[in-house]
Amino acid sequence: MSGYQPDTAAIAGIGETEYTRGTDKSGLQLLMEASLKACADAGIESDAVDGLVMTSRVGTNEDFVAGLGITDLKFHAHIKIGGASPVAGLHLACHAVASGIAERVLVSAGRNAYSSMRLGATDSGPRVVWPGDDIRRNLEYPYGMIAPMQWYSLHANRWFHETNASREGMATVALNTRRHAHLNPRAWFRDRPMSREDYDASPMLVTPFKLLDVCLETDGAAAILVTRADAARRAGGKPPVYVAATAEGHPDSPDDLSNRPDILGMGIGKAAPRALDIAGIRLDELDFAEIYDCFTFIVLRQLEEIGFCQRGEAPDFVANGRIALGGELPLNTHGGLLSQAHISGMNHVVEAVRQLRGDAGQAQVAGAHLGLVTGYGDFGDGAIAILHN
Amino acid sequence: MGNPVQRPLPDIEDPLYQAHFQGLKDQQLRVQQCDACGQLQWPPRDLCKQCHGDRFHWPVMPDQAVVYTYSVVYRAPHPWFKEHLPYAIVVAELENGLRLLGNAFGADVEKIQCGVRVKAHFQHDEDSGVCFLRWVPTTS
Numbered sequence: 001m002s003g004y005q006p007d008t009a010a011i012a013g014i015g016e017t018e019y020t021r022g023t024d025k026s027g028l029q030l031l032m033e034a035s036l037k038a039c040a041d042a043g044i045e046s047d048a049v050d051g052l053v054m055t056s057r058v059g060t061n062e063d064f065v066a067g068l069g070i071t072d073l074k075f076h077a078h079i080k081i082g083g084a085s086p087v088a089g090l091h092l093a094c095h096a097v098a099s100g101i102a103e104r105v106l107v108s109a110g111r112n113a114y115s116s117m118r119l120g121a122t123d124s125g126p127r128v129v130w131p132g133d134d135i136r137r138n139l140e141y142p143y144g145m146i147a148p149m150q151w152y153s154l155h156a157n158r159w160f161h162e163t164n165a166s167r168e169g170m171a172t173v174a175l176n177t178r179r180h181a182h183l184n185p186r187a188w189f190r191d192r193p194m195s196r197e198d199y200d201a202s203p204m205l206v207t208p209f210k211l212l213d214v215c216l217e218t219d220g221a222a223a224i225l226v227t228r229a230d231a232a233r234r235a236g237g238k239p240p241v242y243v244a245a246t247a248e249g250h251p252d253s254p255d256d257l258s259n260r261p262d263i264l265g266m267g268i269g270k271a272a273p274r275a276l277d278i279a280g281i282r283l284d285e286l287d288f289a290e291i292y293d294c295f296t297f298i299v300l301r302q303l304e305e306i307g308f309c310q311r312g313e314a315p316d317f318v319a320n321g322r323i324a325l326g327g328e329l330p331l332n333t334h335g336g337l338l339s340q341a342h343i344s345g346m347n348h349v350v351e352a353v354r355q356l357r358g359d360a361g362q363a364q365v366a367g368a369h370l371g372l373v374t375g376y377g378d379f380g381d382g383a384i385a386i387l388h389n
Numbered sequence: 390m391g392n393p394v395q396r397p398l399p400d401i402e403d404p405l406y407q408a409h410f411q412g413l414k415d416q417q418l419r420v421q422q423c424d425a426c427g428q429l430q431w432p433p434r435d436l437c438k439q440c441h442g443d444r445f446h447w448p449v450m451p452d453q454a455v456v457y458t459y460s461v462v463y464r465a466p467h468p469w470f471k472e473h474l475p476y477a478i479v480v481a482e483l484e485n486g487l488r489l490l491g492n493a494f495g496a497d498v499e500k501i502q503c504g505v506r507v508k509a510h511f512q513h514d515e516d517s518g519v520c521f522l523r524w525v526p527t528t529s
């Protein structure tokens with residue numbers, strides 16, 4: 001048993017900075033800006049935040065206390081599972097408010113990845129500290145296995161080998177996501193078209209990933225404020241978005257892909273049944289899904305491991321407009337990490353809230369009632385949230 | 390600066406890896422085996438995953454394997470690899486199921502596929518004193 005009753009917690013506020021390439025602001029400034037907006041959106045004073053879940057490399061609880069003027073911080077945590085951290089942060093925040101440790105928990109994510117790369121970093125080595133640092137330094141970096149697209153290609157190439165999955169699926173995800181970005185004024189690629197010819201012509205970086213299979217680097221931050229659902233209703237702001245269930249999951253040997261017995265196994269495959277069970281829903285009841293998309297292929301793999309279809313079938317599942325706005329399961333309606341911005345997936349949570357408030361503008365899913373959000377990070381860690389209005 | 394770019398190097402003195410790197414210099418594939426229960430494991434870890442024993446020896450493995458998965462890299466993630474593009478990263482599975490990661494370089498790297506039979510080659514670098522593992526497809 002999870003100990004979490006569906007709809008105990010709610011997302012009461014969301015906040016985002018502008019998503020840019022190039023900024024004078026520090027990562028911490030971006031985080032504070034998004035956090036203040038989330039508080040304002042929830043209709044609470046920032047000094048009343050009493051819980052913090054941080055998912056970025058920048059920012060400590062002390063920074064947030066000072067920056068937001070928090071008077072009585074009762075709880076904080078820092079989650080480090082890469083792109084699964086924001087949804088895992090939502091998971092933790094929900095349990096924190098449900099248990100009563102804290103009442104108003106801010107979950108934040110952000111980076112000035114684009115600007116910091118341009119200003120300080122070089123291409124002479126890895127910028128991110130990965131799990132299993134000894135394994136990386138001794139057995140992988142010397143062999144040129146240094147960047148995320150290289151690790152994930154090991155998973156992708158084995159997937160193609162074992163399942164004979166269609167190569168079309170990755171293109172479908174790339175093109176669908178870009179079309180959705182055109183509906184979103186906040187998306188970095190809102191005005192940049194992508195044709196099938198553009199996709200096919202984009203350079204191969206690492207088999208099987210072309211440049212247009214890989215997410216953006218951007219500057220920006222996003223935050224959400226989580227409270228108990230009854231408190232969110234009393235606050236009288238926007239209608240709360242209810243958290244039916246959350247879960248996180250980790251693959252076997254989470255610090256090592258090469259010797260994972262089943263390299264196709266992912267944390268989301270363990271987390272999804274737990275979340276569906278707590279929420280008491282079936283996948284075919286979902287109105288939309290915001291699926292972590294650092295690479296096109298990882299969207300396909302998550303759909304399979306969640307259980308929308310069998311392994312190798314996701315390219316067929318996403319075909320024929322099923323994941324387009326107006327289709328059976330509109331997917332990444334904001335443009336995702338591929339075409340909106342790389343805010344470690346917190347932008348996926350924000351978009352789900354907008355959809356469930358009816359605030360998604362041109363990308364609004366008609367009658368959106370029940371939505372799914374996922375996170376994916378490091379070597380296959382996963383997190384999932386089921387939200388409704 | 391004028392210094393040539395150095396390949397990323399492992400710590401060959403790392404106690405958990407030292408026997409493996411010495412093995413490569415001796416043209417042998419050595420992996421970790423638990424003294425207590427005989428469990429073979431790779432990558433090496435502080436504790437045996439089966440019995441949690443912490444004493445190990447380092448037996449020599451056969452040098453034949455099959456490609457479990459791979460990556461062919463066209464954009465170098467590090468300057469040293471630029472002049473070797475495209476290069477392959479090969480995860481080769483031994484008969485006992487352990488998988489060891491090495492490189493493949495040269496004209497044939499784009500022919501590497503899962504299931505291809507490969508043989509270990511040992512590429513010694515005089516400057517660094519490190520020996521690197523290469524997986525080379527076998528014709529048979």
Ligand SMILES: [Zn+2]
Nearest residue numbers: 423426437440
């Ligand atoms: Zn043992």
